Amino acid sequence: MTEQEYDFNAIEKKWxxxxxxxxxxxxxxxxxxxxKFYCLDMFPYPSGAGLxxxxxxxxxxxxxxxxxKRMRGFNVLHPMGWDAxxxxxxxxxxxxxxxxxxxxxxxxxxxxxxxKALGFSYDWDREVNTTDPKYYRWTQWIFSQLYxxxxxxxxxxxxxxxxxxxxxxxxxxxxxxxxxxGGHPVIRKPMRQWMLRITEYAERLLAxxxxxxxxxxxxxxQRNWIGKSTGAEVVFEIAGSGHKVTVYTTRPDxxxxxxxxxxxxxxxxxxELVTDGQRGEVALYREQSARKSDMDRTELNxxxxxxxxxxxxxxxxxxxxxxxxxADYVLISYGTGAIMAVPAHDTRDFEFACKFALPVxxxxxxxGESAVAAGVSVDAVLAGKACWxxxxxxxxxxNDMGLDINGMxxxxxxxxxxxxxxxxxxxRSAVKYKLRDWLFSRQRYWGEPFPIVHMQGGETKLLEDSExxxxxxxxxxxxxxxxxxxxxxxxxxxxxxxxxxxGQKGVRETNTMPQWAxxxxxxxxxxxxxxxxxxxxxxxxxxxxxxxxxxxxxxxxVLHLLYARFWHKVxxxxxxxxxxxxxxxxxxxxxxxxxxxxDQRGALVPMEQVEHRAEGVFSKLTGEVLTEFPAKMSKSLKxxxxxxxxxxxYGADSMRLYEMFMGPLEAVKPWNTKGVEGVFRFLKRVHRxxxxxxxxxVALTADQNRLVHAxxxxxxxxxxxxxxxxxxSQMMIxxxxxxxxxxxxxxxxxxxxxxxxxxxxxHLCEELWQSLGHNETIAYAAWPAYDEKLLQVAEVExxxxxxxxxxxRVMMPCxxxxxxxxxxxxxxxxxxxxxxxxxxxxxxxxxxxxxxxxAK
RNA sequence: GCCAGAGUGGCGAAAUGGCAGACGCAGCAGACUCAAAAUCUGCCGCCCGCAAGGGUGUGAGGGUUCGACUCCCUCCUCUGGCACCA
Numbered sequence: 020m021t022e023q024e025y026d027f028n029a030i031e032k033k034w035x036x037x038x039x040x041x042x043x044x045x046x047x048x049x050x051x052x053x054x055k056f057y058c059l060d061m062f063p064y065p066s067g068a069g070l071x072x073x074x075x076x077x078x079x080x081x082x083x084x085x086x087x088k089r090m091r092g093f094n095v096l097h098p099m100g101w102d103a104x105x106x107x108x109x110x111x112x113x114x115x116x117x118x119x120x121x122x123x124x125x126x127x128x129x130x131x132x133x134x135k136a137l138g139f140s141y142d143w144d145r146e147v148n149t150t151d152p153k154y155y156r157w158t159q160w161i162f163s164q165l166y167x168x169x170x171x172x173x174x175x176x177x178x179x180x181x182x183x184x185x186x187x188x189x190x191x192x193x194x195x196x197x198x199x200x201g202g203h204p205v206i207r208k209p210m211r212q213w214m215l216r217i218t219e220y221a222e223r224l225l226a227x228x229x230x231x232x233x234x235x236x237x238x239x240x241q242r243n244w245i246g247k248s249t250g251a252e253v254v255f256e257i258a259g260s261g262h263k264v265t266v267y268t269t270r271p272d273x274x275x276x277x278x279x280x281x282x283x284x285x286x287x288x289x290x291e292l293v294t295d296g297q298r299g300e301v302a303l304y305r306e307q308s309a310r311k312s313d314m315d316r317t318e319l320n321x322x323x324x325x326x327x328x329x330x331x332x333x334x335x336x337x338x339x340x341x342x343x344x345x346a347d348y349v350l351i352s353y354g355t356g357a358i359m360a361v362p363a364h365d366t367r368d369f370e371f372a373c374k375f376a377l378p379v380x381x382x383x384x385x386x387g388e389s390a391v392a393a394g395v396s397v398d399a400v401l402a403g404k405a406c407w408x409x410x411x412x413x414x415x416x417x418n419d420m421g422l423d424i425n426g427m428x429x430x431x432x433x434x435x436x437x438x439x440x441x442x443x444x445x446x447r448s449a450v451k452y453k454l455r456d457w458l459f460s461r462q463r464y465w466g467e468p469f470p471i472v473h474m475q476g477g478e479t480k481l482l483e484d485s486e487x488x489x490x491x492x493x494x495x496x497x498x499x500x501x502x503x504x505x506x507x508x509x510x511x512x513x514x515x516x517x518x519x520x521x522g523q524k525g526v527r528e529t530n531t532m533p534q535w536a537x538x539x540x541x542x543x544x545x546x547x548x549x550x551x552x553x554x555x556x557x558x559x560x561x562x563x564x565x566x567x568x569x570x571x572x573x574x575x576x577v578l579h580l581l582y583a584r585f586w587h588k589v590x591x592x593x594x595x596x597x598x599x600x601x602x603x604x605x606x607x608x609x610x611x612x613x614x615x616x617x618d619q620r621g622a623l624v625p626m627e628q629v630e631h632r633a634e635g636v637f638s639k640l641t642g643e644v645l646t647e648f649p650a651k652m653s654k655s656l657k658x659x660x661x662x663x664x665x666x667x668x669y670g671a672d673s674m675r676l677y678e679m680f681m682g683p684l685e686a687v688k689p690w691n692t693k694g695v696e697g698v699f700r701f702l703k704r705v706h707r708x709x710x711x712x713x714x715x716x717v718a719l720t721a722d723q724n725r726l727v728h729a730x731x732x733x734x735x736x737x738x739x740x741x742x743x744x745x746x747x748s749q750m751m752i753x754x755x756x757x758x759x760x761x762x763x764x765x766x767x768x769x770x771x772x773x774x775x776x777x778x779x780x781x782h783l784c785e786e787l788w789q790s791l792g793h794n795e796t797i798a799y800a801a802w803p804a805y806d807e808k809l810l811q812v813a814e815v816e817x818x819x820x821x822x823x824x825x826x827x828r829v830m831m832p833c834x835x836x837x838x839x840x841x842x843x844x845x846x847x848x849x850x851x852x853x854x855x856x857x858x859x860x861x862x863x864x865x866x867x868x869x870x871x872x873x874a875k
Numbered sequence: 876g877c878c879a880g881a882g883u884g885g886c887g888a889a890a891u892g893g894c895a896g897a898c899g900c901a902g903c904a905g906a907c908u909c910a911a912a913a914u915c916u917g918c919c920g921c922c923c924g925c926a927a928g929g930g931u932g933u934g935a936g937g938g939u940u941c942g943a944c945u946c947c948c949u950c951c952u953c954u955g956g957c958a959c960c961a
């Protein structure tokens with residue numbers, strides 16, 4: 020055979036064209052006799068910067084799995100699309116006047132071309148784009164369903180208003196009180212907003228997590244976000260007035276230790292309760308805390324503030340009067356916006372009580388042992404000089420109204436107090452969640468319009484399904500008004516609406532939906548992307564759902580995944596989808612970091628000032644020694660790796676293989692271009708081996724056969740568990756064994772390798788498969804099977820240890836029994852020498868592995 | 876502060892109770908070459924030793940076990956998330 024170079028460029032172009040022209044990866048619904056496999060990637064936001072090396076990591080993993088599943092006879096749904104609404108395109112439009120639709124289309128084309136260059140086996144006929152009216156028509160339709168079900172409502176709520184950007188921002192877009200883009204200050208401002216009642220689904224969103232095959236870490240993050248707590252609501256009377264205040268507490272057992280009460284500054288009863296003497300001070304305090312930005316709130320975290328209202332509440336178990344304070348460490352948005360303060364057993368209350376000299380009454384004697392472990396003095400707690408939040412024994416907790424919990428532990432006391440309160444009708448057990456309703460409107464242009472019209476009569480009208488989509492109007496000027504009025508308010512003609520039936524006039528809703536909307540249901544649209552009569556037809560939905568595997572970055576651990584689950588559950592309740600949960604299995608790929616450098620003072624040094632020498636890494640400017648460390652890729656450090664460059668130099672197959680070889684998919688790992696050269700060498704070797712070594716139809720030796728079957732087993736098992744890195748290692752071992760200049764290569768060994776490697780390096784393997792004489796694509800060739808019997812060896816090397824120290828290695832039959840092993844081991848000269856003058860206490864035999872002789 | 880995850884050679888890592896460091900990168904030595912690239916061969920945790928060999932070693936300390944990177948307890952460090960949620 021003639022020498023051929025591994026021309027990855029020609030090979031990759033050839034097969035990408037082949038797949039495209041032959042629609043190799045077009046998938047049909049309802050394939051007979053094939054199990055389905057729905058494998059989903061988190062679709063990208065097509066930014067102007069193009070793909071970075073993080074995107075292909077997850078995409079490569081899913082592509083390998085999809086190609087493997089096809090070879091195993093699965094009907095595989097593997098689609099791609101674009102999450103294209105969002106702020107960057109709109110900002111760009113404001114700056115340049117370029118319509119976001121144009122920017123978006125340009126970016127999508129770039130992304131599509133970059134993704135195709137990696138040879139992913141997507142069914143491109145199912146591509147979706149959230150900004151396409153044919154798509155967002157159904158996003159609007161789902162909103163209609165939410166609205167009809169009473170899950171969408173308008174409320175005046177405080178939002179993150181950024182005056183510099185002239186828009187509200189979501190909580191995720193605000194970092195330490197500054198806007199994520201531009202770093203402008205953000206203030207709280209009440210505005211009329213659309214909200215979605217996600218809180219109504221809090222319990223199910225929490226409970227159904229248990230059935231999902233997600234990492235415990237992600238599930239725990241969702242649980243914490245939903246933040247369920249159980250406790251009690253207790254009614255306190257305000258002395259000398261008819262008012263009652265309900266507080267929420269998780270520790271009703273500590274009621275005897277409640278020495279004051281705190282209301283949130285925004286609590287509606289503050290005005291009613293405040294005494295004339297305190298009115299001025301309270302008003303001032305409320306004003307101050309209302310003005311506090313998010314940044315102030317986080318920074319002032321440490322120091323507690325508050326003022327006395329002058330009013331007193333009556334502790335319902337002691338009958339004692341306790342002062343009512345106003346303080347912003349109590350949040351109006353959680354619980355009832357009012358608390359009973361138990362400084363002896365709550366760290367925040369303790370801090371506050373110390374600062375304002377409020378009484379501290381200990382009513383739980385700490386467990387001695389746990390107090391010692393926590394470094395807390397029991398005497399100090401009993402004297403009210405220290406705070407104890409752990410378990411213990413109740414003291415000073417009895418009254419003459421039939422309640423006595425002295426001596427009980429916390430758990431029993433909680434139950435007893437709740438029963439007592441319920442009996443008296445002044446309290447009840449209660450469940451609270453941290454989860455808040457979802458602020459669902461934005462004052463932006465580049466988002467889905469709401470299917471809502473405000474009629475002249477004041478009525479809010481939901482548009483008929485036949486009136487969808489409400490298409491975004493063309494605008495010349497995308498700038499926000501600065502008043503909080505959305506840019507759509509400028510689309511004068513579009514705004515006017517006339518009801519076809521009644522002739523009534525109205526004005527369209529000018530807010531748009533947040534970027535999350537489109538991504539809440541895209542996995543359903545892939546199933547039936549062209550359907551103009553429904554978001555998805557029921558038969559197809561039943562066939563494909565749920566998503567069997569969902570892969571994406573952990574940055575969406577809470578929000579996207581929670582929002583999508585919420586919508587899915589609503590659609591489930593309405594009978595539009597057949598599964599309770601959308602994503603059965605979820606895997607989060609770890610971030611790929613760039614190599615970064617810092618100088619002696621710890622200052623970051625950009626890549627272009629870094630010089631590599633044999634002795635180490637130095638700064639080109641100062642000549643000082645630099646330290647290498649992995650950090651997030653960033654424009655400022657100039658350490659962003661562009662996949663295009665990698666593909667140009669080493670090819671898409673090397674790029675794919677390297678990203679999988681770096682380490683476990685879920686681990687965070689640093690990029691090292693030198694590593695790409697390693698897998699590139701491996702692929703060159705495979706290419707050379709099959710093209711240049713004499714290929715013969717010869718029988719494999721027993722050792723070769725064992726390696727072939729062991730490799731099939733290892734690669735198969737590793738693919739099932741998504742351990743791509745070790746599967747690649749095994750194939751390297753295989754190639755190291757079979758390759759060599761002039762060495763005869765058994766045809767079976769060659770074919771098996773090409774089949775096993777095909778999901779990882781599909782272009783090269785299609786080419787090699789063809790050169791091995793196959794006319795069909797390898798994409799649907801049968802996955803090799805292994806024979807467990809061929810993995811077995813007649814004899815194994817067994818390690819003989821004396822008291823744990825290796826002393827000899829002995830070949831023994833695999834099925835040797837303990838007696839035989841022991842005898843053989845004791846017969847070894849080195850073993851006998853080591854046992855000289857010692858008594859054997861015990862012999863441990865592990866068949867096929869080792870013999871350990873314990874002697875003294 | 877709370878929750879989760881992770882700490883193994885110069886580097887990415889492997890081994891989930893049985894010979895730590897497979898596989899790869901970098902490095903060193905050699906072959907081929909006028910030379911370079913590519914390719915091939917060998918070495919490659921640390922310490923002592925010319926070597927044979929010995930000692931030591933998976934963040935630290937303790938425990939369970941014939942045997943621990945792996946299981947249990949305490950602590951330290953790093954990463955991610957949440958953060959006055961009563």
